[in-house]
Amino acid sequence: MKHIRRTSSVLFGAGLLVLAACGSDSTTSAAATTATPTSPAPAATDAPAVTDASTDTTMPMMPMPDYAAGMKLTLSSPAAGVTVTDNTVPLSVAAAGFELSCDHAGKPLAEGFGHYHVLLDGALVDMECTTDTSVSMQNVAPGEHTIAVVPALNDHAEVMDNETEFAFTYAPTSPLAEIADAATTGDPSIKIVSPKPGEVVNGDFDIVVEVSNYDLNCDLYGKPGLFGIGHYHVNVDSTSGPMMGMMTMLGMGCTTTFHASTVGLESGSTHTLIALLADNGHAPLMPAIEASVEVTVG
Ligand SMILES: [Cu+2]
Known part of the structure; x- marks a missing residue:
């Protein structure tokens, strides 16, 4: 096997995204024209002192654009504290202050456009652009869990101040069979x-x-x-x-x-x-x- 198995979901802790919000190539010019050095980054105080070999820790913190603060999400269902007996958790999410657009994801920042990230127990599940989505409970142990939704800019930087989280209990009536390692022997x-x-x-x-x-x-x-x-x-x-x-x-x-x-x-x-x-x-x-x-x- 050439590749290394990694259990790295913790690397994708939400704070890391904030820490790494600076662009790679256009950082200098973008920062020079858009940064407001007198006001700290809105999420700076939330950023943990986390570093990892897979991230470029030499990158300076860059404030989010001003419009980020206006990117809001409302989670209309499920209700906090709900007991989930199915094997998916449906989410109903409304965005205000920006348009949900996966077409813009990974592209240059554009005011008014973004998407949101869904996190299960703090680990990124996926990026979403629809108001209705769901989270699979595959390989999730019964018990207490949290799901969070957080607005994200086109470059996936998360607007942590506008994150919404809810707790739920997973109590499946017919639990899914756990998926284990694949039996593959060839190189991927x-x-x-x-x-x-x-x-x-x-x-x-x-x-x-x-x-x-x-x-x-x-x-x-x-x-x-x-x-x-x-x-x-x-x-x-x-x-x-x-x-x-x-x-x-x-x-x-x-x-x-x-x-x-x-x-x-x-x-x-x-x-x-x-x-x-x-x-x-x-x-x-x-x-x-x-x-x-x-x-x-x-
Ligand atoms: Cu992925």
Whole structure:
């Protein structure tokens, strides 16, 4: 086996995202023009002194744009303290002060657009752009748990001050069979089948991948790591930088088709789409297992 199994969901603690909110390449100019040095970052006091080898700890803290404070979420259901007997927890979330747009995710910041992250017991499950979603209880032990929703900017930096969390009790009437390590013996791999190199893409388009020796599983997002099971991320132009390279992540896929969009990318520009295998805790496999294709925006 070439890759290392990682149980890394704790690396994705929400605070880390705040800590790593600075851009990678345009940091200097962006900070110079948008930073307000006299007022501290809104979430700075919440940021823990957490460091990890997988994050770029040399990156200075950057204040969130002013509009971030106005990005709010309301969780209309379920009610706090509810007992969940099904194996999914449905969420009903309303956004105010911004438009939910996964098309903008991983792209440059744009006032008025963002998405939200769902966290189970503090571990990132997924990014969401719809008002109704759900969290699977696959590989979740019965008992007390929390789910949180937090507004996120296009670069996935979380507006921690506007996080909403609720506690619930998971008491399944028919518990799911636990999923264990995969029995795969080959090396995992991923290929991008579509688009083809050099293809011109415009508007909505699909990225189709082929994955071998690695089980894609949506229900295990944010759950403890398992050998040979996970999902993939799709990034644009870069997989490095803080937040495990997530600032340029368009989204995550657990089926072989990922719906992408050229929204937020300039017409005529050329970009590299990168699909990389990640574990349940969203850490890219190490060493990286990825595929890329260069496309032009029509
Ligand atoms: Cu992920």
